[in-house]
Amino acid sequence: MSHQEIAPPPRLLMGPGPISADPRVLRAMAAPLVGQFDPFMTTTMNEVMGLYRTVFDTANEQTFLVDGTSRAGIEAALVSLVEPGDRVLVPVFGRFGHLLAEIAGRCGAEVHTIEVPWGQVFAPEAIEDAVRAVRPKVLACVQGDTSTTMCQPLAEIGAICREHDVLLYCDATASLGGNEFRTDAWGIDIATAGLQKCLGGPSGSAPITISPRAVEMIGARRHVEAGLREIPGGEDVDAARGRVIASNYFDLAMVMDYWGPRRLNHHTEATSMLYAARESARLLVTEGVDTAVARHERHGRAMLDGVRGLGLGVFGDVAHKMSNVVAVEIPEALGAAGGDAVRGSLLDDFGIEIGTSFGPLHGKVWRIGTMGFNARKDAVLTTLAALEQVLRAHGVAVPPGGGVAAAQEVYA
Amino acid sequence: MSHQEIAPPPRLLMGPGPISADPRVLRAMAAPLVGQFDPFMTTTMNEVMGLYRTVFDTANEQTFLVDGTSRAGIEAALVSLVEPGDRVLVPVFGRFGHLLAEIAGRCGAEVHTIEVPWGQVFAPEAIEDAVRAVRPKVLACVQGDTSTTMCQPLAEIGAICREHDVLLYCDATASLGGNEFRTDAWGIDIATAGLQKCLGGPSGSAPITISPRAVEMIGARRHVEAGLREIPGGEDVDAARGRVIASNYFDLAMVMDYWGPRRLNHHTEATSMLYAARESARLLVTEGVDTAVARHERHGRAMLDGVRGLGLGVFGDVAHKMSNVVAVEIPEALGAAGGDAVRGSLLDDFGIEIGTSFGPLHGKVWRIGTMGFNARKDAVLTTLAALEQVLRAHGVAVPPGGGVAAAQEVYA
Numbered sequence: 001m002s003h004q005e006i007a008p009p010p011r012l013l014m015g016p017g018p019i020s021a022d023p024r025v026l027r028a029m030a031a032p033l034v035g036q037f038d039p040f041m042t043t044t045m046n047e048v049m050g051l052y053r054t055v056f057d058t059a060n061e062q063t064f065l066v067d068g069t070s071r072a073g074i075e076a077a078l079v080s081l082v083e084p085g086d087r088v089l090v091p092v093f094g095r096f097g098h099l100l101a102e103i104a105g106r107c108g109a110e111v112h113t114i115e116v117p118w119g120q121v122f123a124p125e126a127i128e129d130a131v132r133a134v135r136p137k138v139l140a141c142v143q144g145d146t147s148t149t150m151c152q153p154l155a156e157i158g159a160i161c162r163e164h165d166v167l168l169y170c171d172a173t174a175s176l177g178g179n180e181f182r183t184d185a186w187g188i189d190i191a192t193a194g195l196q197k198c199l200g201g202p203s204g205s206a207p208i209t210i211s212p213r214a215v216e217m218i219g220a221r222r223h224v225e226a227g228l229r230e231i232p233g234g235e236d237v238d239a240a241r242g243r244v245i246a247s248n249y250f251d252l253a254m255v256m257d258y259w260g261p262r263r264l265n266h267h268t269e270a271t272s273m274l275y276a277a278r279e280s281a282r283l284l285v286t287e288g289v290d291t292a293v294a295r296h297e298r299h300g301r302a303m304l305d306g307v308r309g310l311g312l313g314v315f316g317d318v319a320h321k322m323s324n325v326v327a328v329e330i331p332e333a334l335g336a337a338g339g340d341a342v343r344g345s346l347l348d349d350f351g352i353e354i355g356t357s358f359g360p361l362h363g364k365v366w367r368i369g370t371m372g373f374n375a376r377k378d379a380v381l382t383t384l385a386a387l388e389q390v391l392r393a394h395g396v397a398v399p400p401g402g403g404v405a406a407a408q409e410v411y412a
Numbered sequence: 413m414s415h416q417e418i419a420p421p422p423r424l425l426m427g428p429g430p431i432s433a434d435p436r437v438l439r440a441m442a443a444p445l446v447g448q449f450d451p452f453m454t455t456t457m458n459e460v461m462g463l464y465r466t467v468f469d470t471a472n473e474q475t476f477l478v479d480g481t482s483r484a485g486i487e488a489a490l491v492s493l494v495e496p497g498d499r500v501l502v503p504v505f506g507r508f509g510h511l512l513a514e515i516a517g518r519c520g521a522e523v524h525t526i527e528v529p530w531g532q533v534f535a536p537e538a539i540e541d542a543v544r545a546v547r548p549k550v551l552a553c554v555q556g557d558t559s560t561t562m563c564q565p566l567a568e569i570g571a572i573c574r575e576h577d578v579l580l581y582c583d584a585t586a587s588l589g590g591n592e593f594r595t596d597a598w599g600i601d602i603a604t605a606g607l608q609k610c611l612g613g614p615s616g617s618a619p620i621t622i623s624p625r626a627v628e629m630i631g632a633r634r635h636v637e638a639g640l641r642e643i644p645g646g647e648d649v650d651a652a653r654g655r656v657i658a659s660n661y662f663d664l665a666m667v668m669d670y671w672g673p674r675r676l677n678h679h680t681e682a683t684s685m686l687y688a689a690r691e692s693a694r695l696l697v698t699e700g701v702d703t704a705v706a707r708h709e710r711h712g713r714a715m716l717d718g719v720r721g722l723g724l725g726v727f728g729d730v731a732h733k734m735s736n737v738v739a740v741e742i743p744e745a746l747g748a749a750g751g752d753a754v755r756g757s758l759l760d761d762f763g764i765e766i767g768t769s770f771g772p773l774h775g776k777v778w779r780i781g782t783m784g785f786n787a788r789k790d791a792v793l794t795t796l797a798a799l800e801q802v803l804r805a806h807g808v809a810v811p812p813g814g815g816v817a818a819a820q821e822v823y824a
Contacts, residue, residue: 029441035765068480069679075661103660204682249487267481270616353447
């Protein structure tokens with residue numbers, strides 16, 4: 001077996017994520033490593049904390065990275081909050097709501113779900129009714145669920161949770177940086193994300209922010225692991241007050257002691273991913289988070305109008321669509337396997353990836369993203385131009401230039 | 413807050429890891445991303461599986477990456493093997509043995525430990541006696557524990573485990589690639605590692621290999637998560653036979669379905685870390701694993717003789733030392749804070765990092781590594797030359813040129 005250096009084919013990733021990373025983020029990962037407690041390392045960790053406070057729009061001291069994919073961030077949040085037997089309420093409006101319920105269940109929670117049909121979001125009253133009925137310890141909610149493209153309005157949910165003394169966890173993986181997100185103003189206790197969507201980086205690092213009251217609750221479950229208790233200053237935090245968190249790797253009390261001034265050894269920070277996360281946030285903060293959100297709205301609108309300009313239908317309640325992804329109805333004329341054939345032609349002939357779908361939408365819609373580095377005019381127009389060609393080649397009648405023209409009107 | 417592009421200071425990382433990554437591994441991470449199910453992606457995942465079979469010296473089909481640091485690999489192995497109430501036996505000969513016990517405990521195991529003083533390893537008979545007494549489901553053992561620099565001989569442990577129907581898990585994080593490791597010949601059921609030691613990469617990806625009998629046991633606990641059951645072919649594996657694994661992220665049954673031909677969606681693979689893991693293994697396999705082990709032995713010997721040539725003592729049972737790290741006794745003449753002062757001067761004046769120590773060795777030894785990309789003659793000689801200068805500047809009488817000369821004899 002003889003292998004060469006990695007040489008990926010050029011791809012324009014216009015699916016629901018991961019998307020093409022900003023070259024500057026990729027380049028940051030090639031920077032040399034430093035030691036785990038090098039002054040440069042701890043300074044960089046502190047910078048990252050500051051940058052993600054801006055990204056999450058929060059004053060939360062405890063804002064850092066979980067070393068894993070966005071799913072690792074979700075699990076770290078839930079396993080650190082939830083003790084076995086706790087009630088967790090999950091409003092499910094797509095696949096990733098099911099995932100939150102699944103993970104909460106593995107943490108031993110008594111999980112309650114409410115559901116709306118795919119393509120819709122919840123009215124705040126529906127969530128409040130469920131909170132009254134279930135009286136959960138934690139409400140766990142996705143903001144943007146790429147499986148349906150819906151974006152759950154959250155502005156009123158935090159107040160509901162505070163009134164009923166419920167902790168609010170939000171999975172902002174697919175939405176953060178491309179849709180408005182206000183951790184503090186909306187009263188969110190823990191939010192987590194990933195780099196591979198609107199942040200324009202690779203998967204593998206999960207930014208997280210934790211409110212003071214959630215920090216207090218997690219801190220009450222703090223244990224210092226054997227082998228570290230001898231370190232000066234380590235022993236006094238080993239008073240086991242709450243039930244030990246069922247994961248070592250995802251024990252946010254320990255991870256906070258690692259990111260905080262104590263610098264208690266936990267995992268070995270994934271330095272290259274730290275650099276990537278720093279660069280993703282640095283670019284976003286330099287652009288301005290609100291400006292980036294507006295950029296996603298603009299290019300998302302261009303893609304939406306563009307696919308409609310090709311005569312294609314759009315799935316779901318478009319008024320509540322995330323700005324960064326659209327679910328495009330696969331024309332019936334394409335037949336059962338036609339959706340995948342179109343995706344294959346786009347990839348093979350144009351190097352452009354668009355997404356397939358899960359569950360009830362499988363085979364019914366494509367998901368086209370405009371996010372992060374790829375929330376750009378040339379990416380949108382190129383995708384629409386290629387899609388027009390491929391649809392025509394597969395026998396779908398499409399108006400010549402209709403997609404690009406409709407998008408150009410948005411840009412005019 | 414205005415930040416610039418990341419610009420780490422130049423460092424020669426000669427501690428117990430993380431160490432300076434091979435520039436080729438860093439460069440691989442700058443390669444562009446492809447989609448999660450792109451043919452290039454799945455081909456690359458398969459290549460990585462093949463490469464790590466060579467690294468682990470195994471025929472195990474189930475050889476892949478856990479997306480997280482080496483600690484994530486440990487937890488994935490243990491949480492997937494251990495059901496609450498299972499007995500786990502851990503031979504502890506340093507800090508990372510305590511970590512295995514800690515993680516097993518969080519999985520709900522009834523944890524039993526045996527211990528030897530730091531600086532020693534176990535005789536196989538001592539482990540067999542404990543296996544007879546405890547009758548564990550799993551024996552969890554570190555191969556190389558950087559906290560003491562000891563390398564536990566494993567060749568006879570696998571046979572003991574088979575005889576007593578015990579699963580053998582081995583944490584090879586610090587040793588793999590720099591010390592002999594034979595997954596199949598030694599009868600190891602699961603081994604995990606990281607990139608940041610002898611593999612010459614960054615922290616953040618955990619290679620793992622799983623024997624067929626461990627695969628069978630984990631497979632018996634397979635569950636398909638809600639939201640995926642509708643996918644054709646997904647439903648038939650949802651027969652809950654064993655107790656559900658207490659983690660979603662670390663559920664190796666699901667991770668195997670993602671890496672395997674089913675390609676069932678789980679996490680979004682951390683593509684850049686996949687590229688890094690591929691390049692780390694590619695370089696190692698191209699060099700030849702046995703050749704790399706011999707290289708670590710040679711440069712480790714040069715560093716060992718070199719520090720002795722400076723008149724410094726070495727901690728522990730040197731006959732059982734890992735080849736890639738040495739624990740150097742801090743001269744008493746330096747006083748209580750002198751160890752850290754020497755480390756500070758090495759870092760500030762020479763850009764060289766050596767390691768401090770944990771627990772009972774804290775303040776007593778430095779740990780100096782020669783591993784991965786830094787298992788090189790120039791790195792060894794530069795470190796010895798700088799250490800001589802710094803020791804002298806701190807008032808320690810050292811033979812001029814004694815360290816470098818002793819190392820050069822090894823190279824002669």
